[in-house]
Amino acid sequence: MHYGSSYFSKNGLSTIVPKNPLAESLLGNRADFSFWDLKLVNLQYRCTKTFLNDCQLAEDPCQNDGYTGPACTCLCPPGTSGSRCETRVGDYTETLVQERFPHSARFTTPGVISSPGYPDNLPTGTGKYIQELKAPECHKVQLVFTEFVLMQRPDSPVPCLYQGLTLRLQDPPIDSNVFCGRDIAPGRVFKSAGRSLVLNFVNYYPKTTPSKYRAEFIFIWNTEKCGEQE
Template sequence: MGMTNSSSGQLLSVGDGCQYLGVVAHEIGHAIGFFHEQSRGDRGNHVTVVWDNIKSEMAFNFRIETAAQWLGVPYDLGSLMHYGGFGFTSNGFPTIVTNDILQSGLIGNLEGLSHRDKHLASLMYLCDDSCSSPPTCANGGYVDSSCTCVCPPGTSGTTCQTVTGTYYEAPCGDQDITTAGTITSPDYPNLYPPGQHCVWIVTAPAGQRVRIQFGTFKILYRYDVKCPWDWVTVHTDSDSIPDYVNCGTELQNQVITSSGGRLALEFHSYGGGSYPTLQSGFTASVTFV
């Protein structure tokens, strides 16, 4: 795990196109001893690897690391070390999906270390080793070098003893749609904001199916095989593996019908809304057939 017993340091190579803060921080994570989060042996409880969508020469990145240790820190979908859903895709469809569709926007964090990343680093490098009488932290909190508890999201108090919410942030959208109506991207018809992940789940009356018809559809464009920045997915049976992954104007005026009684729609925006002709979002009407 890292270079805990060396004063010589390590060389870190960052290739062309990877000079972004989140990518550099991810590589530094490897340098200090982190493995990919999706390499954990318990990943099947949280995510599914879609092998058919992975470039064959890059499949090794998705192997389970049997020798790795996570020192009791729980699996973290929001880890800086977790691949996003489309890492090394061969066809523009996801290579990793979360088992819970409502958590799909959590993977691929490039904003910085998560709470559990910091917890793992603290354990690896014995950051509380000088504490003569460390507190006992509850609910996933840990003791740092100041000998106090660092509390995870959704907790508070000196020992993280008070639960105030959940560790993971819920997505925007509406996951309980049961009537006909309209779904729009955030702030439509204005530019959609950055950093959004919304999930809508529509359930049809018994014996019927869900039909959505897109009107306007202006999502930042496809590059090569991927929608690398902003995208919309449609899940015709509401499970986590999408049947459609689209951007640009690809779904404009298109009609999609669910295979059963439920349909899920996801919207993801990464960058800022800078292109009014390309990022005004979408509108979709919902009916039942």
Template sequence: ALIKQLSPYTSVISNSGAEVVSPGYPDKAPANETQYTQVVRAEKCQRAVLTFQDFHIEPRSAINNRCAFSYLEIRSDVSVPEGKIFCGKEIEKGTAFKSDKSELILHYMNHEYIKKNGYRGYKATFTTENIPDCS
């Protein structure tokens, strides 16, 4: 209950064909501080595949070229200590991310000092594929 209260958008998605979207998509991402994790989970011997149709969040800072205000981190496995960080329009339509095992982990962060947020967020589709030689 506490996790749901502190991070109401945290979820586990396990239905192949499911749409994976950020809160408020496509109108606007929340303008207040928002942090959540979405776990995309396939069955044993299946790989999770996430294919993006849209991605538009706060762009990188012009000062230090970092995703300073908002970002989406994608990890290909639970055991990976850090994932790849994306912001702005860095994930193009049709880009697919595949898990090493059966899970992809998405961690989203938006800092609360963004008072005006005109960014759509993201939308992707979750599918699965067989992992070769898995038993």
């Protein structure tokens, strides 16, 4: 349970940004409880102790932050598996991101990124997602758009109110600009200041519109950080 990243913003840009860029889509969840919300409530109201007594267990057998539920089985956090949560299969936050926002991804090799379904328009129902381009040490990201078409910028003090792509070029990833319509012409180049360049896409429009983008990216030497390349 958490306010969204742009809540209380006067211009639509973020007021809070997590250290892990992919986790930003998780902010603003007010519809249901996370694993940790439920575990905390159960602990505070001593439900877990009641479950252990009912299940005739002297101690909780669940591992890796899991806990015993009312059915006498372990309730396991994302990123773990096994009847006792004994196996770690991934990071908690990033596993949760993939479950809820499957279009979010981190890219660590040069290539192409695009909107889901490209070259077709954005599929109906696509909500929000994060794409992080992560360069190796002493490098930064160079991103070149080949196509960019989103909903037109509305007559509103909030830019790109219904649909937009925010590019974060700084490290840590604070807001740079929000783009929509045809704001980004083919061939336009963006460069990150550090190793990370983050694309944050949001879509609040429920119908299919002419919306899609494609870009190519490479990693270039960061002279400002590491001096001239030998």
